[in-house]
Amino acid sequence: VILTAIVIGFSIQALMLVGVMKLSRDNPTLECSEIERNNT
Amino acid sequence: MMTIATLTWIALPLLVGFSIYLLPKLARILALVVSIVSLAYGLWHVFNPAPVVLNLIDSFGVSLLVDQLSGFFILTNAVVTAAVVLYCWQSGKASFFYTQAIILHGSVNSVFICADLISVYVALEVIGIAAFLLIAYPRTDRAIWVGLRYLFVSNTAMLFYLLGAALVYQANHSFAFTALIGAPPEAIALIFLGLLSKGGIFVSGLWLPPTHGESESPVSALLSGVVVKTGVFPLVRFALIMPDFDPLVRFFGVATALFGVGFAVFEKDTKRILAFHTVSQLGFILAAPAVGGFYALTHGLVKSALFLTVGKLPSRDIKTLSKHPIPTTLWIVLAIASFSISGFPLLSGFGAKVLTTKNLLPWQVIGMNIAALGTAISFAKFIFLPHERSQEKVESTTKSTPDMGFWLAIGMLLGGLVLANIFYYEAYTLKNTIKPLTTIALGWLAYLLLFQKLSIKLPRVAEQFDHLIGAMSLVLTFLFWMVLT
Numbered sequence: 360v361i362l363t364a365i366v367i368g369f370s371i372q373a374l375m376l377v378g379v380m381k382l383s384r385d386n387p388t389l390e391c392s393e394i395e396r397n398n399t
Numbered sequence: 400m401m402t403i404a405t406l407t408w409i410a411l412p413l414l415v416g417f418s419i420y421l422l423p424k425l426a427r428i429l430a431l432v433v434s435i436v437s438l439a440y441g442l443w444h445v446f447n448p449a450p451v452v453l454n455l456i457d458s459f460g461v462s463l464l465v466d467q468l469s470g471f472f473i474l475t476n477a478v479v480t481a482a483v484v485l486y487c488w489q490s491g492k493a494s495f496f497y498t499q500a501i502i503l504h505g506s507v508n509s510v511f512i513c514a515d516l517i518s519v520y521v522a523l524e525v526i527g528i529a530a531f532l533l534i535a536y537p538r539t540d541r542a543i544w545v546g547l548r549y550l551f552v553s554n555t556a557m558l559f560y561l562l563g564a565a566l567v568y569q570a571n572h573s574f575a576f577t578a579l580i581g582a583p584p585e586a587i588a589l590i591f592l593g594l595l596s597k598g599g600i601f602v603s604g605l606w607l608p609p610t611h612g613e614s615e616s617p618v619s620a621l622l623s624g625v626v627v628k629t630g631v632f633p634l635v636r637f638a639l640i641m642p643d644f645d646p647l648v649r650f651f652g653v654a655t656a657l658f659g660v661g662f663a664v665f666e667k668d669t670k671r672i673l674a675f676h677t678v679s680q681l682g683f684i685l686a687a688p689a690v691g692g693f694y695a696l697t698h699g700l701v702k703s704a705l706f707l708t709v710g711k712l713p714s715r716d717i718k719t720l721s722k723h724p725i726p727t728t729l730w731i732v733l734a735i736a737s738f739s740i741s742g743f744p745l746l747s748g749f750g751a752k753v754l755t756t757k758n759l760l761p762w763q764v765i766g767m768n769i770a771a772l773g774t775a776i777s778f779a780k781f782i783f784l785p786h787e788r789s790q791e792k793v794e795s796t797t798k799s800t801p802d803m804g805f806w807l808a809i810g811m812l813l814g815g816l817v818l819a820n821i822f823y824y825e826a827y828t829l830k831n832t833i834k835p836l837t838t839i840a841l842g843w844l845a846y847l848l849l850f851q852k853l854s855i856k857l858p859r860v861a862e863q864f865d866h867l868i869g870a871m872s873l874v875l876t877f878l879f880w881m882v883l884t
Contacts, residue, residue, distance in 0.1 A: 360517055360574075364561060367524045371554050374531060378547045385540055391864045394544055 401451050405465060408440050409512070412505025416498050423494035430484045430497045437477035437508060444470030445822070452514075462575060464514035468639070471692030472511040472625075472632055475699035479624035480504045482812050483617045486707050488804035496536055503529035503621065510629040515574040516564040516590070519633055520557065523597055527553040530626055533618045534610070545613045552606040552867055553597055559875070560593025576633075580641055588878040591634070591647070595878075596871055598630020600685070601655040603874045604678050606867050608662070611674035616710025619670065623677045624703035628695050631681050638688035647881060648685050653766040656682025660773030665855050667717045669709045672777055677702055679770055680740075686767055687758035690751075693822055697751040700819070701740045704812040705781075708732045711805065717780055730786035732809055737778035739816050741842065742771065742835035744827065747819035749835060753826040756834075768838070775842020776850055783846070 379389065386394050412433050419426045444451075450466035480500065487496065506525040513519045527550060535546035564574060566586035571578040579587060592603065599607035607627065611619045638648040659679025666672045680698045684691040708729055714720050739748035752771065759767055861870065 363517075363521055367521065371524070371528060371550065374528060375547060375550060375554075378531075378535065378543050378550070381538075381543055382540060382547070395864060397540070 402453055404440070405451060405453065405463065405512070408436060409463075409505070409509055411436060412501050412508065416501040416505060419494050419498045419501065426494040426497040427484060427488055430501050431481060433501050433504060434477045434481035434484065437473055437504065438481065441470050441473035441475075441477050445474060446470075460515055460574060461518050462514040463512045463518075465512045468635065468692040469511045471696045472628060473508055475628065475696045476504060476507050476511070476625045478811065478815050479621060479699050479703045482703055482707070482808035483621050485804045485808040485811065486617050486620075488807075489802050490804075492536075496533070499529050499532045499536070500621065503533065503626070507625050507629055511632055513633075514576055514636075516567060516576065516578075517574045520561055520564060523553075523560075523629060524557055526626060526629055527557065530622060533621065534614050536618070537615065541613065542615075545610055548606065548864055548867075549610045551864075552871075555868060555871065556593045556596035556603075558593075559589045559871070560597075563587070563589030563591075563593060576636060576640060579637065580643065584879060584882040587882045588875060591878050591882075592871065592875045594630045594634050595651065595874065596630070597627075598634070598681060599627045599678055600630065600681055601651055601658055601874070602861075602870050604655065604659075604681075605862050605870060607678055608671050608674040609862055611677065611706075612668065612670040616706050619674075619710075620703035620706040623674065623706060624699040627677060627681060628684070628699065631684055631691070631695070634685060635688045635691045638685075645688065648688055649760065649763060650881075652682045652684070652686030653763050653770075654682070655679065656686060656770035657766055657773075658682075660770045660777065662857060663777040664773050664850060665853070665857050666777075667854070667856075669712065669715050669717060669720070669781075670706070672717075672780065673702065673705050673709065676740075676774070676777060679774065682770065683752075683755055683767070686763055687755045690754045690758050693819075694751045694755055696819060697739065697747045697816065700812045700815050701736045701748060704732065704736045704809055704816075705740075707805065707808060707812075708736070717784075720784055724785040724787040727786045730784060732813070733781045733784070735813055735816075737781045741775045741778050741839050743839060744832050744835065745817070745820075747816050747822070749832075750820055750823040750826040752835060753831045754823055771835075771838050772842050772845070775839045776846045779843045779846035779850075782843075783851075 382394060383389055386397065415429050415433050419429055444465055445467055448467040450464060453463040455461040483500065503526060506522045506529060510519055510522040513522060531546045531550040534549060535543050563586045566589065567578050567582045568574055570582050570586065595601060596603040611623050614622065634648050638645045656679045659675050659682060663672050663675035663679060666675055684694045711729060712720065712725060713723065735746070739746035742749050742752035756767065860866065
């Protein structure tokens with residue numbers, strides 16, 4: 360059970376990292392409010 | 400026999416999902432086949448209510464339970480997935496899209512048959528990942544941001560859930576749903592918070608409108624039609640097997656029904672109306688847990704039909720739409736779906752509403768009637784859109800003319816809506832028919848006299864990313880207090 364949770368946790372972290380890296384190209388400071396204003 | 404069938408069926412989508420990568424040419428066909436298999440399996444369970452119980456790996460216990468309730472949810476999932484695959488048939492989506500859609504389908508199915516906390520956790524996390532990849536499929540910054548928001552919120556919610564599950568195990572040495580009975584209140588509050596946030600219910604569900612509103616139409620249809628029901632299903636299950644939780648679940652049902660509809664009435668953006676309306680419909684499912692399955696089926700069909708149709712409209716803003724007539728064919732689809740969801744006879748939304756109303760407790764009735772009225776008001780916006788037949792104009796106003804796949808998908812969803820009447824044909828009595836008709840009439844009156852002219856813009860502060868997580872902890876405190884009393 361613990362192992363499953365760890366595996367899932369890490370894979371989600373990895374996914375988020377990829378997403379954040381893509382976003383950081385246009386928003387280098389990664390401020391939530393900035394990104395939100397640009398994208399909604 | 401049934402055991403093997405169940406296990407094959409649950410493993411099939413995951414297996415096929417990955418082999419779609421190897422056989423990109425067959426992607427669409429394989430995806431369709433998987434959903435048809437689920438359709439058959441779901442139907443079988445709807446008509447054979449005898450529950451199937453499975454216990455795998457005894458000590459930690461992966462336990463599965465398939466009964467009529469699961470049957471209805473599986474049926475919803477199958478029809479919606481099939482419709483989305485048909486809708487995307489000619490859109491030239493890469494096999495990656497179908498892989499994710501089928502893995503999502505499989506994991507949603509597994510939530511509907513799980514009977515222990517950890518299996519539900521694993522399935523919900525897989526859903527989170529697959530849904531994120533689907534939302535982020537267009538790879539634009541906007542899609543990625545919407546996806547990241549979703550992933551972050553759902554991951555945080557699931558962390559709370561996991562904490563709760565660990566506390567339950569500490570108290571009772573079991574992960575089964577029934578172990579919740581003797582669990583400490585903080586564990587129950589944490590688990591409920593996880594499921595409420597994942598299911599987009601009440602204040603913790605405010606992440607849902609931006610996510611469902613900004614995604615592509617087929618993805619919104621999947622998310623709104625089935626994915627949010629995975630958060631709701633365990634709650635319904637809790638209420639059914641443990642009467643102690645019944646009042647709590649019913650309370651959240653009424654609260655979210657009113658909450659969602661309150662936003663939907665004032666909203667001017669078509670996709671956001673639908674998203675807020677999903678929040679409120681989930682409340683109807685929770686308000687009467689015993690019959691939630693049927694309601695979930697009708698809502699899933701209607702909501703995905705609406706999302707797919709709205710995606711074909713020239714604009715998302717109701718104001719713009721009311722100036723430029725929309726094609727009559729699309730309007731008919733919108734009208735049929737809106738009628739069903741407001742509970743108009745002949746469509747199964749009517750049966751579902753009647754069945755739910757019958758199963759309400761006295762204290763819920765007023766709240767749910769107001770919510771039903773709000774539904775009629777918010778869908779009057781769609782029904783009273785201007786429409787016209789002339790083809791030349793149609794060509795110029797629609798983004799792309801609806802194709803075969805679209806009509807097949809819509810035909811399937813609306814056909815399902817009419818066919819689903821057979822599950823509860825006893826609803827058709829004079830007394831039952833009058834009430835929804837009055838509700839709809841009142842709703843339209845209220846819309847034409849009042850709401851059409853109103854232009855209140857509700858603030859979106861609470862939907863901001865940072866506030867979502869804050870709202871979650873507030874709800875947690877509230878839940879803890881409710882469980883204690």
